[in-house]
Amino acid sequence: MLNINNLTVTLGGNKILNGLDLSVPAGEVHAIMGPNGAGKSTLSYTVAGREDYAPTDGDILLEGESILDMSPDERAAKGVFLSFQSPPAIPGVATMNFIRTALNAQRRARGEDEMTSAEFLKVFREHAKTVGLSPEKLKRPFNDGYSGGEKKRMEMLQMALFEPRFCIMDETDSGLDIDALRMVGEVVNSLRGPDRGFLVITHYQRLLDYVKPDRIHVLAGGRIVHSGGPELARELEESGYEQFASEAA
Amino acid sequence: MAGSPIPLTAFEDRLLAEVPDTDLAELLRSRGLPGRRTETWKWSDLRGALRDVRERSRVYASQAEAPISLGGATVLTLKNGIPQAPHGVEPKPVVKGGEKVGSTYVVEDGLVVSFYDHGRDAEDETLPGEELSALAALRPLMSVSVLPGFTHKIVLRRLSDGEGTHGDNVFVTVGEGARATLIETHEITGSPFVNSRTELELDAKSVCERYIVQPAAPGAVLVHSSVLRLDEAKDEETVKLKQMTLALGAQLARHETRLTHLGESEAKIDALYRLSDSLHTDITSHITFEGEDGVTDQLVKGIGDGRSRGVFQGKFLVQRGAQRTDAQMAHHALLLSKGAQINAKPELEIYADDVECAHGNTAGALDTDALFYMRQRGVPEDEAHSLLIDAFGGEVLDRVEDETVREQLAALFGGAA
Ligand SMILES: Nc1ncnc2c1ncn2[C@@H]1O[C@H](COP(=O)(O)OP(=O)(O)O)[C@@H](O)[C@H]1O
Ligand SMILES: [Mg+2]
Numbered sequence: 279m280l281n282i283n284n285l286t287v288t289l290g291g292n293k294i295l296n297g298l299d300l301s302v303p304a305g306e307v308h309a310i311m312g313p314n315g316a317g318k319s320t321l322s323y324t325v326a327g328r329e330d331y332a333p334t335d336g337d338i339l340l341e342g343e344s345i346l347d348m349s350p351d352e353r354a355a356k357g358v359f360l361s362f363q364s365p366p367a368i369p370g371v372a373t374m375n376f377i378r379t380a381l382n383a384q385r386r387a388r389g390e391d392e393m394t395s396a397e398f399l400k401v402f403r404e405h406a407k408t409v410g411l412s413p414e415k416l417k418r419p420f421n422d423g424y425s426g427g428e429k430k431r432m433e434m435l436q437m438a439l440f441e442p443r444f445c446i447m448d449e450t451d452s453g454l455d456i457d458a459l460r461m462v463g464e465v466v467n468s469l470r471g472p473d474r475g476f477l478v479i480t481h482y483q484r485l486l487d488y489v490k491p492d493r494i495h496v497l498a499g500g501r502i503v504h505s506g507g508p509e510l511a512r513e514l515e516e517s518g519y520e521q522f523a524s525e526a527a
Numbered sequence: 528m529a530g531s532p533i534p535l536t537a538f539e540d541r542l543l544a545e546v547p548d549t550d551l552a553e554l555l556r557s558r559g560l561p562g563r564r565t566e567t568w569k570w571s572d573l574r575g576a577l578r579d580v581r582e583r584s585r586v587y588a589s590q591a592e593a594p595i596s597l598g599g600a601t602v603l604t605l606k607n608g609i610p611q612a613p614h615g616v617e618p619k620p621v622v623k624g625g626e627k628v629g630s631t632y633v634v635e636d637g638l639v640v641s642f643y644d645h646g647r648d649a650e651d652e653t654l655p656g657e658e659l660s661a662l663a664a665l666r667p668l669m670s671v672s673v674l675p676g677f678t679h680k681i682v683l684r685r686l687s688d689g690e691g692t693h694g695d696n697v698f699v700t701v702g703e704g705a706r707a708t709l710i711e712t713h714e715i716t717g718s719p720f721v722n723s724r725t726e727l728e729l730d731a732k733s734v735c736e737r738y739i740v741q742p743a744a745p746g747a748v749l750v751h752s753s754v755l756r757l758d759e760a761k762d763e764e765t766v767k768l769k770q771m772t773l774a775l776g777a778q779l780a781r782h783e784t785r786l787t788h789l790g791e792s793e794a795k796i797d798a799l800y801r802l803s804d805s806l807h808t809d810i811t812s813h814i815t816f817e818g819e820d821g822v823t824d825q826l827v828k829g830i831g832d833g834r835s836r837g838v839f840q841g842k843f844l845v846q847r848g849a850q851r852t853d854a855q856m857a858h859h860a861l862l863l864s865k866g867a868q869i870n871a872k873p874e875l876e877i878y879a880d881d882v883e884c885a886h887g888n889t890a891g892a893l894d895t896d897a898l899f900y901m902r903q904r905g906v907p908e909d910e911a912h913s914l915l916i917d918a919f920g921g922e923v924l925d926r927v928e929d930e931t932v933r934e935q936l937a938a939l940f941g942g943a944a
Contacts, residue, residue, distance in 0.1 A: 366900050368897045
């Protein structure tokens, strides 16, 4: 489903990703683990199409089609969703208005009918309940005055609502309590299916207790240096990334 | 007058021929019109913009559709500076010393409009930096009075066209306990120089909402000076003024507000400007706290695109004895292009000790993190820009209480991209 070949990204004169290869078949959940500063967020930005993270080499294919020439919004309409590590607040922009604008923009781009406000309100409320965001909070401008945990809930609300084809979750679990973690697991598991893929970036085994990955990859030195089954997560938590970091050098 | 005279421009020569020989004339002769070398006009080079001779504007000959309307309002119109007689009301002559000096119209119960053939004696108004206001005060005077206790809505449309020059001189009083909503527009086509003046006196216990709306006028030079006086509280009721300027640029436009708190009174002096291409807007305000307990809360925001220039100059002058003054000033600018320029000068001058004064000033670009985030969610770039820009301006517009006015202002702001 998502194929990344020889991806090379240079930021501020440093090669952050250096010939990275990665394939996530449809229906699978892959996890990426790796030390701080390894380039995990860079990878997520590059896949999502952030302009200043454009690759200098390599390709990214979604269902066999290169998405490199697509703008971030075109990629979103194709079904690429990124749950941000640090989602921004957007003061002055009403939450529901923004999410509805985004949803309808995606639908327009795909040639689908836009959602009416009544239809939208119904699904929005459902998902808000699932992720545990109160109507009071949702009246505020987007992420305005939200705690870190609430922002992550907002990410999951949108992921559930947009029903994307390919989800990248960048440390969605960081800073979440057990209940919130369980909620994230629920959202992912409800979306999990044969046509959908996930790339879950995490430092911890605990999310993977809720979301059973098919494969785990270690990102170090700008490329995937090691891949394994679900058991790799526990191993990494115990012995750290050191052994693989040296493999990268 | 100190200093040796400077060579006057053709326009200044022409102007002086029409100015009575007073201190003002002397000032103009020695310094010329304010411009780059005048401290308070250094970012708005009026002199430079007005070098060439301009004839007096001819009769207004254009058609203009009002940019904003107000249900139930009395509409008064000035065409190239000339007040138009209100419809369907018979004038009464105003006689002074056996001579007719003007006409007066009772437009509605409690709303009186008068036209005078001559302006006010400007001699005592030639304060440094107020030349333009003083010049406008020489124009025939139009006075608008909301009588004590009445409530009125007024739209004052200033229509201008051609490439000549004209001015106007409007004096508005809101009587004791009266309530007024006053919308003033500057609807300018062509490339005239317009020197406009509003004097607004708010008597005790009165409440006034004032909006100044200036759609883009790329060819025009506009100076609009407002001189405002807020009376002190009476029976523990304070005067309240809420002013909001929406300025969308001109070749050169300056909206200058000079406000005096005589005592306890409340003012909002807000402005929102949005500029593209090579448009220019200057928002200058000078608030004087003369008596105790004056409150001003000022929020000015601006957006610059293209090669435009926005200017904000805000000054609070708290005089000795103006205790418990509460004065807040904020100016925030958003720059959408590399070529756009914002110049800002917030200033506090305080001679009383028990006061609360603060100012904040920022300028920055659109938040790239927010932009990328919105686009990642599927919002196309243009739409994401609009959402962020509307949110930025929305902070000022949200302070407008009247919903129909707010919506119209928002539409004008949104349409000025
Ligand atoms: N916009 C940028 N400009 C320059 N360097 C960057 C930028 N973004 C990230 N980096 C650098 O790239 C490296 C990888 O960062 P990041 O992808 O955030 O790592 P991770 O998410 O794995 O912790 C870090 O050294 C970081 O400082
Ligand atoms: Mg990261």
